[in-house]
Amino acid sequence: MSQTAIHVEGISKLYRLGERQRYTGLRHLLEDAVRAPLRWLRPRREGGETKKGAQEIWALQDVSFDVQPGEVVGLIGRNGAGKSTLLKILSRVAKPTRGYAEIYGRVGSLLEVGTGFHQELTGRENVYLNGAVLGMGKKEIARKFDEIVAFAEVENFIDTPLKHYSTGMMMRLAFAVAAHIEPEILLVDEVLAVGDAQFQKKCLGKMSDVANHGRTVIFVSHNAAAITRLCARCILLDGGKVLQDGPTFEVMNRYLLSGLSTSAAREWTLAEAPGDNAVRLRAVRARTTEGETTEAFDIRRPIALDVVFDVLKGGVVLTPNLHVFNEEGVNVFVSLDQDPAWRGRPRPAGRYISTAWIPGNFLAEGTFIIGAAITTLSPVNVRLYEREAIAFQVIDSTDGNSARGDYAGHLPGVVRPVLAWETSYVANVESQQPVEPVWIGGKDRP
Amino acid sequence: MSVSEAQLAQQATAPPLVRIAPPKGWFAIDLREAWNYRELLYFFVWRDIKVRYKQTFIGASWAVLQPLLTMAVFCLFFGKLAHFDSHGLPYPIFYYAALLPWTYFSTALQNASSVVVDQQQVITKVYFPRVVLPFSAVISPLVDFGIALAMIVVMLGYYRMVPTLAMLWLPVFLLLAILTALGMGLWLSALNALYRDVRYVVPFLVQFWLFASPVAYSSSIVPARWRWLYGLNPMAGVIEGFRWSLSGHGQPPGAMMVASAAAVLVVAFGGLVYYHAMEGTIADVV
Numbered sequence: 001m002s003q004t005a006i007h008v009e010g011i012s013k014l015y016r017l018g019e020r021q022r023y024t025g026l027r028h029l030l031e032d033a034v035r036a037p038l039r040w041l042r043p044r045r046e047g048g049e050t051k052k053g054a055q056e057i058w059a060l061q062d063v064s065f066d067v068q069p070g071e072v073v074g075l076i077g078r079n080g081a082g083k084s085t086l087l088k089i090l091s092r093v094a095k096p097t098r099g100y101a102e103i104y105g106r107v108g109s110l111l112e113v114g115t116g117f118h119q120e121l122t123g124r125e126n127v128y129l130n131g132a133v134l135g136m137g138k139k140e141i142a143r144k145f146d147e148i149v150a151f152a153e154v155e156n157f158i159d160t161p162l163k164h165y166s167t168g169m170m171m172r173l174a175f176a177v178a179a180h181i182e183p184e185i186l187l188v189d190e191v192l193a194v195g196d197a198q199f200q201k202k203c204l205g206k207m208s209d210v211a212n213h214g215r216t217v218i219f220v221s222h223n224a225a226a227i228t229r230l231c232a233r234c235i236l237l238d239g240g241k242v243l244q245d246g247p248t249f250e251v252m253n254r255y256l257l258s259g260l261s262t263s264a265a266r267e268w269t270l271a272e273a274p275g276d277n278a279v280r281l282r283a284v285r286a287r288t289t290e291g292e293t294t295e296a297f298d299i300r301r302p303i304a305l306d307v308v309f310d311v312l313k314g315g316v317v318l319t320p321n322l323h324v325f326n327e328e329g330v331n332v333f334v335s336l337d338q339d340p341a342w343r344g345r346p347r348p349a350g351r352y353i354s355t356a357w358i359p360g361n362f363l364a365e366g367t368f369i370i371g372a373a374i375t376t377l378s379p380v381n382v383r384l385y386e387r388e389a390i391a392f393q394v395i396d397s398t399d400g401n402s403a404r405g406d407y408a409g410h411l412p413g414v415v416r417p418v419l420a421w422e423t424s425y426v427a428n429v430e431s432q433q434p435v436e437p438v439w440i441g442g443k444d445r446p
Numbered sequence: 447m448s449v450s451e452a453q454l455a456q457q458a459t460a461p462p463l464v465r466i467a468p469p470k471g472w473f474a475i476d477l478r479e480a481w482n483y484r485e486l487l488y489f490f491v492w493r494d495i496k497v498r499y500k501q502t503f504i505g506a507s508w509a510v511l512q513p514l515l516t517m518a519v520f521c522l523f524f525g526k527l528a529h530f531d532s533h534g535l536p537y538p539i540f541y542y543a544a545l546l547p548w549t550y551f552s553t554a555l556q557n558a559s560s561v562v563v564d565q566q567q568v569i570t571k572v573y574f575p576r577v578v579l580p581f582s583a584v585i586s587p588l589v590d591f592g593i594a595l596a597m598i599v600v601m602l603g604y605y606r607m608v609p610t611l612a613m614l615w616l617p618v619f620l621l622l623a624i625l626t627a628l629g630m631g632l633w634l635s636a637l638n639a640l641y642r643d644v645r646y647v648v649p650f651l652v653q654f655w656l657f658a659s660p661v662a663y664s665s666s667i668v669p670a671r672w673r674w675l676y677g678l679n680p681m682a683g684v685i686e687g688f689r690w691s692l693s694g695h696g697q698p699p700g701a702m703m704v705a706s707a708a709a710v711l712v713v714a715f716g717g718l719v720y721y722h723a724m725e726g727t728i729a730d731v732v
Contacts, residue, residue, distance in 0.1 A: 015730065088729070092466060092573035095726040100467040107464065115571045118493060120500040125493075132489035133572055161500075 004104065005185055005216040006067040006090065011099035013060040013085050013240075059085040061240040062099070067218065069105070069184070072211040074231035074248060075220040076255050082240040083220045087111060087189050090218065105216070108134065108183030114174030119163040123154055123173055126162055130177045144180045151206075152176035172202075179206045185216045201410035204230065224296055224393045225365055228252060252296065264295040264392040270310070275374070275384040278316050282351070283308035284372045284389040299365060299396045299403075299416065303358040307372050314348040316376060318383070322356055323371035324363075332363065332414050336375075361403060364416040365396040468726075480575045490582035494557075495589050509590035510597045513545040520545075524662050531664050533696045535689070536605050542598055543692045544661045544685045547623045550591040551681060552652045554624070558583035558631020559648045562639045562728060569729050576725045577718070580631045584624055591620075598692060610694030619687035625710045626680040632717030636724040640731055660685050665702065677705030680713075 060082045067073055075083045088094040090101060091109030116133035117126050127148055131141040149158055152172040154165075162170060188207065204226055211217050211230060221227055227234065227248065234251035236244040244251050265285035273280035285306045287293045297303050307320045321336040337343075337354050370392075373385040396402050396416070403416045499505040517538060524530045525537035532540040561583040562569065562576070569576065602609065638644035656662075659681040668676045677683050677699070683706030686699040699706075 088570075089466060092464065093570060093729050096466065096468055098468060100465060103464040103466070105463060109572065111571045116568045118497060120497050121493065125496060129489055129493050132486050133568060133574070135574075137485055138488075 003068055004066045004102075005069040005071070006065075006104070006218070007102045008063060008065050008090075009100055009102075011060055011063045011086070011089060011096045011101060012058060013082075013089060013094065014097040015057045015059050058240050060089070060096070063237075063240070063242055064099075065235060065242065065245055067216055069216055070214045071233060072217040072219065072231045074227040074234040074251075075218060075237060076224075076227060076234055076251070077237035077243075081237040083237055084111075084189055085240075086237070087187050087218065087220055091187050103185060105184030106135075107185045107187065108178070108181035109187040109189075110178045111187070111189045113171055113178060117162060117170070117174060120161055122161055123149075123158040123165070127158075127173070127177055130174065131180075134178060134181050135183075136181060148173075148176045148180050151179065175203055175206075179203075179210075183215070185218075186210055187218050189220045205410070224252060224255075225367075225395045228296075228395055264390050265293045266390055267308075273310070274386050275309070278311065278313040279318055279374055279383050280310045280312060281307070281372060281374065281384050281386055281389075282310055284370065284386065286370065286390055286392045294392070296393045296395050298360075299363070299394050300360045300401065302360045303363075303392070303394075305356045305358065305370060307354045307356075307374075308351065309354075309374055310351050311347050311349050314350075315346045317344055317346050317378075318342075319375050319377050320352075320354040321373050321375060323373065324358075325369045325371070326364070326414055327367040327369075330414055332368070361418040362415055363394045364411070364413050365394055367391060367393050480577055483574050483578055486574055487578045487582050487585075490578065491586045494582065494586035498586075498590075506590070506593055509593040513542060513549045513594050514597065516545055516549075517541045520662055530662070531666060533664060533666070533689070535693055535695055538601060539598075539605060539607070539693055540664075540689065541661075542601060543689045546591065546594055546598065546692075547619065547684050547688050548656065548659065548661050548681070549594065550587055550620075551623050551627050551684070552656070553587040553590065554584040554627035555630055555634075555652060556648055557587060558627060559634035559638055559644060561631070562635040563642075563645075566639075576728060577632075577721060580628060580635050580721065583635075584627045584631055588624075602692070607693060609692075612691045612694050612698070615687065615691040615698070619684050619691060622680060622687070622706060622710055623684045625714050626684070629710060629714030629717040632714070632721040636721045636728070639724065639728050655679075655681065658682075665699070674701045674705045677702030678709045680706040680710045682706060 063082070063086060075086065077083050085094065087109070088111065089096050090103070091107060091111060093109075093111065114130065116130050118129065121129065124145075127145060128138070128141050132138070136144075149155055152169070152175070154169050154173050157165065157169065165173070186207075207217065207219070208230055217230070219227065219230060231248050233246065234244075234248040234255075235242060236251050236255050244254055265283070265287075267283040268274065268281060270280060270282070273282055275281050283306065285293050285308075286295075286297070287304045287306065288297070289302055289304065291304075305322055307322065309318075309320065311318070319337050321334060323334050324332045326332055335356055337356070339354065368391065369388050370390045371385065371387045372389045374383050375381065376383060396404055396411075403418045404411055499508065502508065504511070520541040521537040525532070525541070535543075558580045561579045565579055569579075634644055634648060658679055665673065665676060665682055665686050683699050683703040687703060690696050690698050
C-alpha cells in the first residue's frame with residue numbers, strides 16, 4: 001500500500017541555453033518566418049532540431065524518488081546541480097520535459113520570500129496580496145492576519161507603504177506570510193540565505209515547527225548546519241542526477257568529502273601558486289585532530305588549519321598568518337604564526353607546513369571563510385594574501401555538552417566559548433546587607 | 447505529532463491532487479482550476495486599481511480627464527474646423543461616446559500585452575493558472591471606464607438627451623470590447639514572453655487601430671457595401687454601438703456588428719488556445 005506524499009518518476013528537464021537571446025530579436029523572427037512559416041508561434045520543445053549556437057542542458061536527468069508524509073528531506077548539491085529546477089517542477093512553476101510527479105496534498109512553495117510584494121502598497125495590503133499569490137483565500141488570510149503581523153514584529157508599520165520598510169522588516173513580513181500557509185507539503189528554496197542571522201534562525205525555528213507537525217518538507221539549502229539540524233533524509237544531486245539518497249549524515253559526509261561543495265582544502269600547482277619569487281602558497285586546508293579534511297566540524301572539537309608554502313629563495317623572515325571571517329563578513333580574528341623556532345629567523349629554501357589550532361568550543365556555529373597570508377614583518381611586506389582560500393562549517397549539536405547547553409534557540413555571537421561558571425550561595429541574607437566586595441584572593445573564600 | 451493511520455489510509459486511496467507531467471494537448475485549459483483561482487484574479491485586479499493612482503495628485507480624475515481632453519481636441523479639429531459628419535449628434539457626445547470604449551480598449555490592450563513580462567517575478571516563483579493574468583489586465587481598467595461613463599450621463603443631461611431603450615445594449619458592446627482586448631491580449635502577452643519586439647509593436651498597433659476605427663470619424667464614410675468588411679475590426683462595431691446606444695440616435699450597427707462579433711470570437715478563442723500552448727513554457731523563456 002502506497003503512503004507517499006510525493007512520487008517522482010523519471011523526471012528530466014531540458015533547457016536550451018542562449019535560447020532567450022536568439023529568439024527575442026525581430027531579425028530572427030523574420031528569418032524564421034521565411035524559413036518555416038508559423039513555426040515561430042510554437043514554443044520550442046525537446047525533439048525540434050537544434051539551431052547552431054543553441055546549447056542543450058539537461059538540468060535534470062531521470063530523477064526518481066518518493067517522499068512519505070511527515071518526512072523532512074534536504075536537497076543538496078553544488079550550484080547548477082538541479083536542485084532549484086527540481087523544486088520548480090514540484091511547485092509547478094516549470095514543466096518537466098519527460099517523466100512525471102504526483103503530489104498528494106496541498107502544496108506551499110517558498111521559492112522566494114516576498115513574491116508579489118508591491119512597494120506602493122501598505123504592509124496590510126501586501127499581506128493580503130502575497131497571501132493570495134501563495135494560495136490562501138481572503139477569509140483564511142483575515143483569520144491569520146494578527147498572527148502574521150505579530151510574527152513579523154511590524155505591528156506599528158502595518159499601514160505604512162512597503163517602500164518605507166527596512167529590508168529586514170520586509171523580509172520578516174514576507175516570511176511571516178509564507179510561514180502561515182500551513183500546507184501539507186512545503187517546498188522551500190534558499191530563503192534562509194537572505195536576511196540577517198537572527199532572521200535566518202527564526203525561519204529555521206518556524207520550519208522545524210512545521211516539520212514537527214507531521215507535514216512534509218523539501219528543503220534546499222547551502223547551509224549544511226541547517227540541513228543537518230532539520231532533515232533526517234537527504235538527496236544529493238549532481239549534474240541533474242540523484243547521486244545519493246539516504247540518511248542526512250551519510251549523504252552530507254559524501255557531499256562534503258567529495259569536493260562537490262566549497263572546499264575546505266585547496267592546493268595550487270607551483271605555476272599558479274599565489275606569491276612572489278621568494279615564497280609561494282601551495283595549500284591551505286582545515287582538518288580534524290585525526291588529520292581528516294572535512295567541511296563540517298563539530299563545535300566541540302579543535303580545528304587544525306594548515307598553511308603549506310614553498311620558500312624558493314632562502315634567507316627571508318616570513319610569518320604566516322590566518323584571517324578568519326564569518327558568513328556576515330565579520331573578521332572574527334587574525335592569528336600570526338608564533339612558533340618560536342622560526343620567529344624572526346630567516347628561512348632556508350624548502351617546504352613548510354605551519355599549523356594553527358583553533359580550540360574546540362571557540363568559534364560560533366556557521367560558515368567560516370579563511371584567508372591565508374604570508375608576511376615579512378619588518379619592514380611590513382605582504383608577500384601573498386589569498387583572500388578566500390578555504391571555507392568550512394561549524395556545527396553545534398544539541399547533545400547538551402556544548403556552549404548552548406539545553407538551549408535550542410538562537411544563540412548570537414561570533415564566538416561560542418564554554419566558560420567556567422561558578423556559584424556561591426548564602427541562604428539567609430538580610431535585605432539591608434550590602435553586596436560583598438569582590439574577593440581577590442582566589443577561589444577559596446576565608 | 448504524526449499523521450494518523452486513518453489519514454494515511456485515506457491518502458493511499460485518494461487520487462493525486464496534482465499530477466505534474468510534460469505539457470500536451472492543444473486545448474486543455476482546466477477551467478475548473480482557473481475558477482478555483484478566482485480569488486487571486488480578484489486580488490490582482492484589486493492591486494492594479496490600488497496601485498494605479500497612488501501618489502498622484504488628482505487620482506482617479508484622470509479616468510475622466512483623458513477622454514475629456516481628447517474629446518476637446520477632436521471637437522476642435524475634426525468638428526469645428528473640418529466639419530466631419532456626426533450623425534447630427536453634438537460633437538462632444540459624438541466623440542466622448544466613442545472615446546469611452548476606445549480609452550478602455552487601448553488601456554486594456556496595453557495592460558494585457560505586457561502583463562506576462564511585468565509579472566515574470568511572480569510567474570517564475572509561484573504556480574497559478576497563468577490565464578488569470580490577461581483576465582486581470584482587462585478587468586482592472588473597467589473601473590476607469592465606469593468613472594468615465596458617469597461623465598457622459600452629465601453630458602447627456604446638458605444636451606437634454608433622454609436615454610432610450612437602446613441603452614440596454616451597452617453591456618453587450620462593452621463585453622465585445624472586453625473580449626477584443628482579451629483576445630488580442632492573450633496573443634500579445636504570450637508572444638511578448640518570447641519576443642520583446644511586441645513591446646515596440648503595441649504602441650504602434652494601438653495608434654494604427656485608432657485610425658482604423660470610427661473614433662475620429664463616423665463609419666458612414668465607408669461605402670455601405672464595404673461596411674461588413676470594415677466590421678471585421680471589432681472596435682468598429684463596438685464604437686458605433688456605443689454611439690447608438692448612448693445617444694439613442696441613428697441606426698444600430700447591424701451587419702457590421704455581426705462581422706465584429708464573429709471576428710472577436712475567432713481572435714479570443716485562438717488567443718486562448720495559443721496562450722495555453724505557451725503556458726507551460728512561459729516560466730522557462732520569460
